[in-house]
Amino acid sequence: MRAALTRRYHFSASHRLHAPALGKAENARIFGKCNNPYGHGHNYQLEVTVHGTVDLETGLVLDVRQLDRFVFDKILNRFANRNINMDLPEFRQLIPTTENIAIVIGKTLEESWTAEFGAAGARLIGIHVQETDRNGFDLVIGAANSERDATVSASFASVTD
């Protein structure tokens, strides 16, 4: 028998939404307050969902403490209390919208997943990043027929702040 397990993590970080290719007025029109020059912060929530066989002896889909260490090392330790635009090289050329943050987190975890949990272990199937209570995004990992093997869908009221 199988089950999906979701763990929710928290980190606080700042960001600024600004497209260098666009002019000042256009940036202000698209991003609104998120384009304010010095950036602003959020208490982000990150949900990591894994799916696999429930081990008959332990009753676990995977080692939760190992997952916590892995997410801490790969994500929380890098994002928490940072300026995403300035501190994270992935976002030097990439606008840190919640969509892009979810994609970067998904790719980062996916790259090391098999090395950490083994090819026969639980699979990473989803990432959810909540920027505010009103604004969150789901990333489905391993979605069929997708060019980047991932799809993003918005949940709740999607706003650009």
Added chain:
Amino acid sequence: MFITRKAEFSASHVCRVPSWSDEANREVYGDAANEYGHGHNYIIEVTVAGDPDPVTGMVVDLKHLKDILEREIVQPMDHRFLNYEVKPFDRVPPTAENIALEIWARLQNQLALPARLHRVRLYETADHFVDVTSEDFDT
């Protein structure tokens, strides 16, 4: 169409494999292996799939679903020590995964057709939950 009903129960548990040493249990379960157990406010979300009845406009009678959850899950598990008082947790560790699977097993034959059980979600804490769907039982 899916419809979800929520219920809560509070219970204690300890996650241990009896044949393992204290050290091995602690390595796998951490503080959840503490000998005398600890408790959670568990929240279950039960999702039923089906088409609304043309006469009543309902996928399932929610009062009926509420009564099933109360009888099959809440009454047997609320304010209990799962390992000692609720089967099968005398022999399988009451992890969130196993509790979700047990809730599925207790509910799956309770619904009147054509409504069918689609998903059981069990929150152990706000930051830790498990989903079980019918696909998880395919061989």
